[in-house]
Amino acid sequence: MKDTAQSTSASDQVYMQRCLQLAALAQGRTSPNPMVGSVIVYKGKIIGEGYHHYAGAPHAEVMAWRSVPEELRSVIGEATWYVSLEPCAHYGKTPPCAELIAGLRPARVVIAMRDPFAKVDGRGVARLREAGIDVAVGCLEREAIALNRHFLVAQTLGRPYVTLKWAESADHYIDRLRHDASEAPYRFSTPLRQRAVHRMRALHDAILVGHHTAEMDDPLLTNRSGGGGQPTRILWCHSRLPRPELRMLQDTSAPTIILLPPALLEQVTDGHYPPHVSCLATTDDLHELLTLLHSHGIESLLVEGGAQVLQRFLDAGLYDELNVEHAPVELHDGVPAPKGVPHVL
Numbered sequence: 211m212k213d214t215a216q217s218t219s220a221s222d223q224v225y226m227q228r229c230l231q232l233a234a235l236a237q238g239r240t241s242p243n244p245m246v247g248s249v250i251v252y253k254g255k256i257i258g259e260g261y262h263h264y265a266g267a268p269h270a271e272v273m274a275w276r277s278v279p280e281e282l283r284s285v286i287g288e289a290t291w292y293v294s295l296e297p298c299a300h301y302g303k304t305p306p307c308a309e310l311i312a313g314l315r316p317a318r319v320v321i322a323m324r325d326p327f328a329k330v331d332g333r334g335v336a337r338l339r340e341a342g343i344d345v346a347v348g349c350l351e352r353e354a355i356a357l358n359r360h361f362l363v364a365q366t367l368g369r370p371y372v373t374l375k376w377a378e379s380a381d382h383y384i385d386r387l388r389h390d391a392s393e394a395p396y397r398f399s400t401p402l403r404q405r406a407v408h409r410m411r412a413l414h415d416a417i418l419v420g421h422h423t424a425e426m427d428d429p430l431l432t433n434r435s436g437g438g439g440q441p442t443r444i445l446w447c448h449s450r451l452p453r454p455e456l457r458m459l460q461d462t463s464a465p466t467i468i469l470l471p472p473a474l475l476e477q478v479t480d481g482h483y484p485p486h487v488s489c490l491a492t493t494d495d496l497h498e499l500l501t502l503l504h505s506h507g508i509e510s511l512l513v514e515g516g517a518q519v520l521q522r523f524l525d526a527g528l529y530d531e532l533n534v535e536h537a538p539v540e541l542h543d544g545v546p547a548p549k550g551v552p553h554v555l
Contacts, residue, residue, distance in 0.1 A: 218349040222292070222320050225249050225256070226350045229294040229322065230357055232261035232270070238412045238438035239264040242509050244295055244325070244361040248274035250316070252289040257282045271297055271307040275314070290318040294354050296325040296347070299333035308334040312341035321347045322354035326365045360414075363530055364509035369500035371510045372528060373414065374520055375407070376547065377535035383544035384517055391426050396544070398537035405435060410533065412438025414512040416467075416503065421447040423516035430457050431514070432464055440464035442508065446519065447474065448494065454483055462486050467506070469499065496526050520548045 218226075232247030240262055248270035250258035260273020268276075271293055278286070297307035297319075311319060319338050324347060325331060338345050355362060363371040377398035378384050386396045399407065411417055411433040419431065424445050431443045443458050443466040451474060452459065458466055462484065469492045470478070478489050490506075492499050503511060513523055523529050532551065 218320060218346050221254070222290075222346070222349050225251055225290075225292045226294065226320065226322055227353075228256070228259065229270075229292050230350065230353055232259060233294050233357060235261055236263055241265060241360070241415050242364070242507055244358045246270040246293065246295045248291070248293040250274050250278060250286070250289050250291050252282065252285050257285075257289065269298065269307050270294070271310060275310065286314050286316050289316045290320060291316040292320045292349075294322045294350075295358065296321050296323065296330055296332075297334040297338070298325070298327075298330050299337050300329040306334075306337075308337040312337055312343065315341060316343060318344045318346070320349050321345065322349055323347070323351045326362060328365075359530070360510035364504060369497075369504050369528075370415065370508050371530050372500070372513060372523065373410070373511070373531040373533055374513050374523055374529045374548075375410065375533040376515060376517075376520055377403075377537055378547035379537055379539050379541045379544075381540045381542065382547045383541040384515075384547045385545040386541055387544050388426065391428060395427050396541065398535060398539070403535060408433050408435035409438070411435070411441050411512060414441050414510040415508045416442040416444050416510070417512045417514055418444040418446060418519070419514050420516050420519040421445065421450070421452060422518070423514075424452055424456055424458065426516075428457050429514075430461055432461070441512070442467060444469060444503070444511075446492075446499070447471075450474070451477060451482075459483055459487055469502075496522060496528050500528065517545050517548060521550075524548050524550050 228249050229247035233245040236245050243262065243265045245262065246269065247261040249256055258274045258278035260270050260277055262270045291311060297311055299306050299308045335345055335347060360371040376384050412435050417431045433440055440463055443464055445452055446469045452468060466487045468487060468489045470489055472491045475489055475491045490502065492502050513520060
């Protein structure tokens with residue numbers, strides 16, 4: 211039988227909203243794991259809560275149980291346990307949370323959504339029901355899906371969640387015409403918007419640019435928001451090896467991957483690039499590229515340019531989110547913005 215949220219109440223939604231708020235505190239730190247929050251409620255009061263802080267750390271359910279005062283642990287059999295994602299049912303870096311909850315026997319468990327991960331996918335719910343616990347699934351499911359959209363796309367489609375990002379003028383150019391790298395790119399973004407871009411970088415596992423953008427702009431492609439980790443930098447090359455002097459290849463603050471055709475990869479010798487730079491072979495096929503990145507643990511990808519790379523993702527329909535800044539200026543000429551962006555009515 212398909213799980214529904216019909217057995218949940220308005221108060222259930224309030225407590226599940228708290229789970230989602232807790233889960234979101236770990237944005238940018240849990241990959242390749244999902245963000246999860248958990249709350250334990252007894253007689254209308256929260257007696258324990260927690261969230262998964264980072265990959266490898268104790269899970270949200272464990273953190274919630276640890277926070278319950280000793281004098282209240284005896285009432286767990288009358289409590290309702292809320293969790294924003296189906297409790298895991300397998301042994302990984304931590305024991306299965308479904309076993310923890312099943313052993314404690316709360317009166318009821320409310321879950322926002324099932325976990326599509328192959329080793330869970332309904333097994334956690336089944337284990338709880340086998341223990342005689344009343345389980346409701348689907349409370350604020352839509353919100354839970356939105357929160358963990360990176361994880362869910364990676365699990366269900368076998369590729370990273372792809373965000374395409376660019377800024378364009380009012381007359382639809384992403385840069386002025388430049389003849390060489392000595393000419394700086396046109397800057398559309400305000401300082402506030404620039405901070406938002408760095409925050410976006412912190413929430414993705416990797417950033418990708420093409421060879422032309424790397425050579426012309428020489429970007430660092432680092433997160434300088436002051437919070438979160440450093441995404442992996444990915445440089446996609448087709449016709450020639452990138453210069454080792456590029457800043458993203460010399461800067462050691464983040465790992466860097468160069469994607470090369472097999473023939474170019476054969477030209478890379480030991481010591482050609484610094485140790486933090488890896489070179490991988492890929493074809494010109496976007497599906498294969500994304501599958502390769504997924505196999506290297508990348509669940510979310512921010513594509514920052516240039517125009518031809520962005521257009522390829524658009525044309526292939528291989529993207530999940532668009533983040534386009536429309537600047538109130540006109541360039542009258544320059545590098546055209548990507549075309550074929552869907553209009554939302």
